[in-house]
Amino acid sequence: xxxxxxxxxxxxxxxxxxxxxxxxxxxxxxxxxxxxxxxxxxxxxxxxxxxxxxxxxxxxxxxxxxxxxxxxxxxxxxxxxxxxxxxxxxxxxxxxxxxxxxxxxxxxxxxxxxxxxxxxxxxxxxxxxxxxxxxxxxxxxxxxxxxxxxxxxxxxxxxxxxxxxxxxxxxxxxxxxxxxxxxxxxxxxxxxxxxxxxxxxxxxxxxxxxxxxxxxxxxxxxxxxxxxxxxxxxxxxxxxxxxxxxxxxxxxxxxxxxxxxxxxxxxxxxxxxxxxxxxxxxxxxxxxxxxxxxxxxxxxxxxxxxxxxxxxxxxx
Amino acid sequence: xxxxxxxxxxxxxxxxxxxxxxxxxxxxxxxxxxxxxxxxxxxxxxxxxxxxxxxxxxxxxxxxxxxxxxxxxxxxxxxxxxxxxxxxxxxxxxxxxxxxxxxxxxxxxxxxxxxxxxxxxxxxxxxxxxxxxxxxxxxxxxxxxxxxxxxxxxxxxxxxxxxxxxxxxxxxxxxxxxxxxxxxxxxxxxxxxxxxxxxxxxxxxxxxxxxxxxxxxxxxxxxxxxxxxxxxxxxxxxxxxxxxxxxxxxxxxxxxxxxxxxxxxxxxxxxxxxxxxxxxxxxxxxxxxxxxxxxxxxxxxxxxxxxxxxxxxxxxxxxxxxx
Numbered sequence: 001x002x003x004x005x006x007x008x009x010x011x012x013x014x015x016x017x018x019x020x021x022x023x024x025x026x027x028x029x030x031x032x033x034x035x036x037x038x039x040x041x042x043x044x045x046x047x048x049x050x051x052x053x054x055x056x057x058x059x060x061x062x063x064x065x066x067x068x069x070x071x072x073x074x075x076x077x078x079x080x081x082x083x084x085x086x087x088x089x090x091x092x093x094x095x096x097x098x099x100x101x102x103x104x105x106x107x108x109x110x111x112x113x114x115x116x117x118x119x120x121x122x123x124x125x126x127x128x129x130x131x132x133x134x135x136x137x138x139x140x141x142x143x144x145x146x147x148x149x150x151x152x153x154x155x156x157x158x159x160x161x162x163x164x165x166x167x168x169x170x171x172x173x174x175x176x177x178x179x180x181x182x183x184x185x186x187x188x189x190x191x192x193x194x195x196x197x198x199x200x201x202x203x204x205x206x207x208x209x210x211x212x213x214x215x216x217x218x219x220x221x222x223x224x225x226x227x228x229x230x231x232x233x234x235x236x237x238x239x240x241x242x243x244x245x246x247x248x249x250x251x252x253x254x255x256x257x258x259x260x261x262x263x264x265x266x267x268x269x270x271x272x273x274x275x276x277x278x279x280x281x282x283x284x285x286x287x288x289x290x291x292x293x294x295x296x297x298x299x300x301x302x303x304x305x306x307x308x309x310x311x312x313x314x315x316x
Numbered sequence: 317x318x319x320x321x322x323x324x325x326x327x328x329x330x331x332x333x334x335x336x337x338x339x340x341x342x343x344x345x346x347x348x349x350x351x352x353x354x355x356x357x358x359x360x361x362x363x364x365x366x367x368x369x370x371x372x373x374x375x376x377x378x379x380x381x382x383x384x385x386x387x388x389x390x391x392x393x394x395x396x397x398x399x400x401x402x403x404x405x406x407x408x409x410x411x412x413x414x415x416x417x418x419x420x421x422x423x424x425x426x427x428x429x430x431x432x433x434x435x436x437x438x439x440x441x442x443x444x445x446x447x448x449x450x451x452x453x454x455x456x457x458x459x460x461x462x463x464x465x466x467x468x469x470x471x472x473x474x475x476x477x478x479x480x481x482x483x484x485x486x487x488x489x490x491x492x493x494x495x496x497x498x499x500x501x502x503x504x505x506x507x508x509x510x511x512x513x514x515x516x517x518x519x520x521x522x523x524x525x526x527x528x529x530x531x532x533x534x535x536x537x538x539x540x541x542x543x544x545x546x547x548x549x550x551x552x553x554x555x556x557x558x559x560x561x562x563x564x565x566x567x568x569x570x571x572x573x574x575x576x577x578x579x580x581x582x583x584x585x586x587x588x589x590x591x592x593x594x595x596x597x598x599x600x601x602x603x604x605x606x607x608x609x610x611x612x613x614x615x616x617x618x619x620x621x622x623x624x625x626x627x628x629x630x631x632x633x634x635x636x637x638x639x
Contacts, residue, residue, distance in 0.1 A: 118633050119586050125573060126629035133621025141618060245451055258444030290462035297455030301435070304448040308439045 017253060017303065021274040024281065032284040040280070042163055046231065047276045049169035050224055052269060054247045056176045057220030059268045061213045063180070065193035065260025067248055068217040069124040070109060073131035074102050075240030078225025080139045083146045083235030091148050099222045105131055106218020110211030124214075128244075135237035143236035146229060155230030165227050172220075177265040189213070194261025250275045253303050257311075339634055340583055340595070344602050351609040358612060365491060371604035372497035373552045373559075375597070377575040379504040380548030382596045383541040385579050386508070387521040388588025390446040391542060391572065393432060394549040396457035398568025401425050401553025403461050405478075406470045406563030414475045422550045428457060429546015433539035443586070454572070461565040472561030482559030493555045500548065505593040517541065521588025578603050581631045602631060 012019040028035050054071055061068050078098040085094035105127060112123045146152055157164040180186035191199040192209045200206050221240070229235045254271025256263025278299070282292045351358045377394060384391050401421040408417035432453055436446055473479055484492040508514035519527045520537050528534045552571070557563045582599025584591025606627055610620045 112629060112633070116633055117636050118629060119580065119636075121586060122577070122580055122632045123629055125577060126625040128625070129628070130622050130625030133618050133623075133625065136618035137616070137622065249448065249451060252448055258448060259442060288463075290459045290467065293455045293459030293462070297452040297457075297459065300452035300455070301449050304445055304452065305435060305439050308441060308445045 016306075017255065017274060018270055021270065021277060024274070024277055028277070028281040028284065032281070035281070035284055038161075040284070042158075044276060044280050045166040046163050047280065048272055049163070049165040050228060050231075051243065051247055051250060051276060052169045052272045053172060053220055053224050053227070054217075054243060055251055055268045055272045056172055056265060057217040058247050058251050059176070059256060059263060059265055060180070060189060060216045062248070062251055062256050062258060063193045063260060063263050064189045064209060064213040065196065066113070066120045066210065066213055067124075067258070068109070068214055069121070069244055070105065070127040070131055071217050071221045071247065072240030072242070072244035073128045073135065074105050074218055074221035075225040075228065075243060076237050077101055077105075077131050077135040077138070078222035079229035079235035079239050080135045080144060080225075080237050081235070082151070082226050083144045083148075083229050084138060086146070086148045086151065091150055095226060098226050099219065102218040102220075102222025102225075103215065104218075106215035107211070109218065110214035113214065114207035114210035120214075132237070132241075139235065139237040141237065143234045146233045146235065151230045152233045155227070155233065165231065168227070173265055173269060180264060190261055192260075246275065247272075249300050253300065255307070257307075340581070340598055340602070340631065343631060343634060344598055344605070347602065347605055347609070351605065351612075355609060355612045358609060363608070363612070365494075367601075367604055367608045368494040368497075369491050369559075370608065371600050372491075372493040373556050374571065374574050374578060374604070375497045375600040376500050376548050376555070377545075377552045377571055378578040378596050378600050379500050379593055380545035381572075381575045381579050382504065382584060382591060382593055383508070383517060383544045385521075385576070385584055385586065386517050386588055386591055387538060387541050388443060388524070388586075389436065389441075389538070389541060390443050390450060390576075390586075391429075391432065391545050392447065392450040393453040393457055393572070394429075394545055394575065395568040395570055395572035396454045396461065397425055397428055397546055397549035398553040398556060398571050399461040399565050400428065400457050400464075401550040402557035402567040403465050403470055403563040403565050405550075405554045406473055406557050407464065409473055409475065409478070414473070414478050418478075418554060421554055422547060425550025425553070426543050426547040428453075429549070430539060430543035432546070433542030436542065437535045437538035458565075458569075465563065465565045467565060469565070470563035472563075473558065479558055479561065482555045482557070493559065496551065496555065500551070501593060501597055508593055518589060522590065574603070577628055581628060603628070 012022075034040055054075070058068065058071065078101050081101055082094050082098040085097055088094075089097075109120075109123055109127055112118050113120045154164070159167060180189065188199070188204055188209055189212075191202070191204060192206055196206060199209075224243075225235075225240065228239055232239075250271040251263070251268050252258055252271070253274065254263075254267035254269070256267050256271075275296075278296065279292070282295070287295075357363050377398070381391065381394070401424065404424055405417050405421035408420050411417075412420060432450055435441075436449060439445065441449065480492055481496070482493055486492050486495050508517065516527065516532045516537055519530070520532060520534055524534065549568070553568060556567050560567070578599035579591070579596050580586060580599070581602055582591070582595035582597070584595055584599075603624075606624060607620065610623055615623065
């Protein structure tokens with residue numbers, strides 16, 4: 001019994017982000033009675049699902065030593081396509097086109113980075129701008145209202161009281177966890193991100209794995225674009241703008257290192273959870289959005305700084 | 317570090333060498349030729365002066381960014397610093413006068429930048445850390461600017477001198493912001509190419525361990541470059557608020573990515589060590605001329621984004637092929 005307690009104590013000390021999210025959870029439950037209401041928890045679950053699904057794609061990318069700045073734009077264009085095309089070609093084909101957009105842009109990014117050898121920051125920055133321009137052109141610069149009952153209903157659908165979007169996230173979480181942990185494909189992604197030269201030397205098809213990373217972020221982003229459109233009954237060409245950097249920050253705060261080769265989906269879940277919990281708590285406590293920005297920034301800075309400082313101290 | 321022109325036996329190789337080294341310059345010349353063919357207005361003095369005005373803010377920022385990126389670093393917070401400087405320089409004028417407000421804005425820029433720098437050098441940050449930490453300070457500075465004005469746009473300055481910084485003309489022909497841009501380019505180029513300070517920055521980015529072992533105070537240099545980019549961001553913010561006649565807390569949103577893109581398009585490597593202010597200048601003008609010609613042919617701003625993103629990637633692709 002005592003040993004167990006010591007074990008748990010050590011775990012909480014080591015996993016500071018986890019412990020702080022538990023503390024925050026307790027604090028906000030006391031501070032705001034509304035927090036534990038069903039409505040608010042459902043809301044939180046949907047937020048976690050949206051950022052979490054993009055986060056899963058980004059986890060692959062970051063473990064593989066890359067990150068994708070175009071995710072937000074791909075979310076926007078997928079939502080715009082799904083909602084904009086639905087009246088013309090029907091819901092099914094519109095959703096297929098929306099998902100294909102993520103696949104196509106992901107492939108283009110992946111090929112430019114792995115085959116042409118262009119820096120991934122520039123490629124995904126370029127496609128962030130280009131794809132956003134495309135989304136704005138298609139939508140004519142305005143949000144499009146969804147006319148599909150089926151899509152709108154799907155956004156509010158619940159299974160045993162749980163938003164279906166959250167369930168989708170959980171399923172994807174399990175699948176991604178399995179892929180990363182138990183398959184050769186997953187282990188190779190760690191290898192590519194951990195030490196590119198070694199991965200090359202052992203005969204891995206490095207270009208293939210690098211390209212796959214961006215295809216995955218493309219597909220996950222496209223899916224989120226559709227889910228958001230369903231939830232909000234609109235496809236907006238600027239929907240995804242703020243999501244990309246928040247997601248990258250969440251993944252890193254969870255403990256997946258930006259230098260690649262380390263991390264897992266559980267950490268991403270933790271990072272997304274604490275970031276969304278923070279936003280939710282701030283909103284409930286009525287903290288001004290500008291002050292929220294400052295606090296969020298300070299949290300990102302301190303987590304990354306502590307993490308990096310500790311790592312280097314251990315290395316020495 | 318500049319590699320001197322190698323003596324090669326055949327002239328054929330020499331031409332190849334030249335093409336490789338000046339590819340981006342050729343791209344730029346090509347753009348100018350094409351632009352003057354498709355638009356009558358492009359080569360007029362009025363339009364050229366327009367282009368110069370438009371690139372000056374990004375150009376000033378990109379000069380500072382060159383210092384940071386030469387050390388292998390990265391700064392996403394400078395867009396927000398532009399906003400801070402814009403609102404402070406305008407807001408403080410009622411209390412401290414124009415000169416006082418400008419000095420305060422510049423000092424805040426340099427100090428805020430050095431806070432990034434000190435932290436990053438304390439934790440011996442790699443480029444991933446720099447990305448995250450300056451992303452964090454981007455939020456902090458943006459929040460600070462919004463808090464300062466309570467999310468309102470401050471009305472423009474009443475001072476004629478201040479307004480001339482962004483809109484005026486010097487010596488009858490050169491726009492004031494362009495003049496400031498030129499001065500900063502020359503100073504940056506001089507520092508990076510002809511002083512031991514500049515050589516150490518190159519060395520630091522090219523080979524960190526070698527720099528450390530040869531006695532370069534790596535912590536100091538790592539910190540000071542962020543202070544420099546903060547200072548240039550403050551200048552950019554002052555000019556921007558003068559040109560747009562108002563201090564907007566969102567003035568600088570997105571400028572950091574434009575500056576980074578200009579530096580990379582110019583050919584300064586993201587890994588650090590290789591690059592120069594002159595290359596950055598080229599990158600700034602390539603992006604500036606591109607925006608201008610897209611405007612002149614009447615492309616909508618949305619379509620401009622499409623073309624701009626593609627061209628930036630293509631330009632870097634051309635540059636990558638030389639290696």
